[in-house]
Amino acid sequence: MPASSSRRKSTRSRREPSSDRIEEEYPSQHAGNNDDVEGGDDEEEQPRRKVKQENKAKKRARRDSESDNDPPAVVDDDEDNRIDVENFHDQPLDKKEGAKLSGIAQDWEMIRKQIHQGSFSLAKEVATSLADVLEGDDANQALSEVDDIMKKLIDIDNEMQSHEKTLSWMHQQLMRGEPVEGAVELYEKEVKKRVDEFNDRTTRKKYGSNDQYVQFKQGIFEVQNPGENIPPINDFIPREEGDESDDDDDLEIGGITQDFKCPITLTILVNPLKSSTCGHAFSGDAIRDYLKRGPSSGKSCPAAGCSQKLTMAMMVADSSLEKRAKLAARRAQRDEDDSEVDDDEVIE
Structure with missing residues (x-):
């Protein structure tokens, strides 16, 4: 009996390692997740742990300073690695x-x-x-x-x-x-x-x-x-002061008379088309009919004194000219109406 008991004790002592031995083999198990414990870390781990602690302190300070109605601030754990935008120098292009x-x-x-x-x-x-x-x-x-x-x-x-x-x-x-x-x-x-x-x-x-x-x-x-x-x-x-003399002709736009009459129909322009080469304008239907009866290479411009060759590809619409021609037509109609009234008064 004494011999058997001695063997059991010896077996148990071999199977159960001492606490001192566990400490030596697994030193990080005691301090592994406790950020407040600095012991047991090597020299590289300690600065990292210190930065994390500082970041956590910043988070707590920001949360405390926010009002109850404000949304929580988003804080990046890598805030210490961000670029300082305010002090970031302009880069050359x-x-x-x-x-x-x-x-x-x-x-x-x-x-x-x-x-x-x-x-x-x-x-x-x-x-x-x-x-x-x-x-x-x-x-x-x-x-x-x-x-x-x-x-x-x-x-x-x-x-x-x-x-x-x-x-x-x-x-x-x-x-x-x-x-x-x-x-x-x-x-x-x-x-x-x-x-x-x-x-x-x-x-x-x-x-x-x-x-x-x-x-x-x-x-x-x-x-x-x-x-x-x-x-x-x-x-x-x-x-x-600083302008040239009024005798300077550099800025002149005058010297022409715009009567808004088509050189072909001799009536006020209707849906006018203007030549992109010589600048003369014609009623749309009139210039189409005129050029249709000529060769594909074009015909001479029907405006008096102009020998420029025209094709339909050279004709462009001019909305501004069209509006001014309509105003001219209304003025002509008013003048005609006023003339008829004056004639009636004279007859009476």
Whole structure:
């Protein structure tokens, strides 16, 4: 019996390792998931554990500072690895970004044309309609207000062009292999420079050479003064310091008379088509019939004194001319009606 008991004790002692031995083989089991215990870690693990503790402290501080109604802030455990955006220096652009700048410049151009094509046309239509129905001070006041709107549209158009031209200029620099430093600051500076240069010009220099403004003033004059020669644009814009002499003919638009008559039918234009080569306009049906009876290579322009060859491919619609022709037709009808009334009064 004593011998048997001794053997059982010996077996049990071999099967049950001491606690000291467990500590030696598995030292991390006691401190493995306890972030507050720093003992037992090697030198690399301790800084990591310290960063985690600091991040947890930041989370608790933020949660405490938030009100009950505010949504909880989203905190990234890797916050210490984020880029400091506020202090991140602007990076220079190179050729890889050149195509992007060119694309953005084209977007500016497309938006500008879409917005202002309709706006300019509307302003011109409103002006000619007011000139047709109003007289005296009422007409002057209304047309002055539309004139201001037209100038503001041109100002906005120029500002949009400044963005477009600046981006194109930066693109060209990159394509030449010149890196662009401080792109954002450079872009804003160049846009402002172009806008300021335009604003510093005189009224004549800002608007007198603008095709949209010239057409705007021309349309008003034609309605108010049918059959008269269109004067130089300088006659509509007072001279300012820095302008050339009024004898300068660079900005003239006059010297022609628009009677809105078709050279073929000799009546006021109907659904007019204008030649893209010589600029003469004809009633749509009349010019189609005229060219249909000629060779495919084209026929001579039917306008007096013009020998330009015309084909239907050269003829384009002109909505602005069509509206002005309709106004001219209404004026002619009013004049005819007034003449008949005067004749009746004389007979009586």
